[in-house]
Amino acid sequence: MRTVPGPTDHVVVVGAGLSGLACALHLLGAGRRVTLVERDPGPGGRAGQVRLGGYQVDTGPTVLTMPDLAEEAFAAVGDSLYRRVELTPLHPAYRAGFADGTSLDVHTDGDAMEAEVRRFAGPAEAAGYRRLRAWLKQLYRAQMRRFIDTNFDSPLQLAHPDLARLAALGGFGRLDARIGRFLNDPRLQRVFSFQALYAGVAPARALAAYAVIAYMDTVAGVWFPKGGMHALPRAMADTAADAGAELRWSAEVSALESVSGRVRAVRLASGERIPCDAVVLTCELPAAHRLMGRTPRRPVRLRHSPSAVILHAGTDRTWPGLAHHTLSFGAAWERTFDELTRTGSLMSDPSLLITRPTTHDPSLAPPGRHLHYVLAPCPNTDVGPSSAAWRDLGPRYRDSLVAELERRGLDGFADSVQEEMLVTPLDWAAQGHAAGSPFSVSHTFAQTGPFRPRNMVRGVDNVVLAGCGTTPGVGVPTVLISGKLAASRVTGGPGRRPSGPRPRPAAADLPSTPTGAGAHDPS
16 A cells, blocks of 8 residues: 655644544544644534524534444544444434325334335335345445455556455446346335435446445434534544644645655645645645645546535424435436436426434424425536526525425425525535535546545655545545545554654543444444
8 A cells, every 4th residue: 555655743634524534533543643724613524514593504414324434533542432422323214205195214224124115015025125135235345345445556456356246246237227136116226226326426327336325324324413413523623632633723724835745834824834744635626636736637537426405494393294314206217317417407306305403403493493404416517507607596496496395295394494594506616616516526437446536646745635535435434434544544554653752642431332322233
């Protein structure tokens, strides 16, 4: 594995999103001195939180899977996620509603889900679900350590027996066709293939290997942190500070000072200079490349995932048909993905994710009020309307979303809204997200594994990248892994200590993990 040569005693991590925080904790655990600089007033990055009247609104991801990956980062410094954050397992993980008026609760417990599928679609589909679940577990085992949780320096690293195992499992076929081998009901097929959108690819074009995301969602379990998803990065930042990191908020990096291909210092917009031995950049790829002064050459330009419009709504009522997470599918399916990824049209028959975090934490809203997060995928600005076009388009699209919610059973939604915030590709672009998409570079075959933008760039010896634009990719679990992989590029993996002795903070006395917290079987 290629690693940072020379001294790595003091590392500056740029960006306090989940990848940067995970990287900082793993570096601290390996005895490095860490300075974490963040342009915002606090931690989180995409997983931020804002006050909207009396509501606390998560601005980024709402679904937490694979919490043991976060636990790895806390454990690196002798702490524990489960001591810092109260996690509630969600049962059901999702509720899926369909255009024909039927609904299905998606359970991560195998017996409960088999019973639900039998009720919903009959015994043959229930048996198919059992076979699908077994396949998803096998797929996860074949991929996790060899193809996801690993640093790639060359495509030749794919030459491993696990590649043949993945091929034998059908991982290089198409996702929708593979799911169709287990389930005939098109509604059930959607439940186990919509996750391809997280990877930025239509199920008909996505590799079946990306069903590993469905494993995370529908087998490994879904959790909710008390205080909202922002509780996770906040706890990670507190843990990093307790472990000795220097946290610098409202500190924007303007330049890297380099000598002979090695960065010697990070310069802030304020003019301050921070000397360092290595740098980890977790900002967006275009920003990282500008700071490094080079953009790696690729045969074709990078393609980005679809974007999203999000309506955050604080309401004076809620609707009993909603679970914590509700998937509301339209009747269209193939056409929807074609609109999102090819024609650049807004969804004519939208499929939506509706999250109600006050289901499990009423303190996120004023007494008697509720918080709803409505996510509608939309084309990115490379394919669809420009970011500027969303100035006028955004309010109109908001009204059409609200009307669609009312048509789907959320009667009186428009009149119930007390506070709201609309986020469109215009806002994502203003935050520096390429193509106006918060989901970064899509996971086409040419942008996956060793073909994805590398986390080390030739010609810059001591700069490492982390975040969703690099290895292994998009999503909360994968960006946590990204931070760990970046740290291992600096430290050389477990066991490589810094060149000089450095005292480490004593490990905290930790209580045992709460019953059920992180107790899922990741195999």
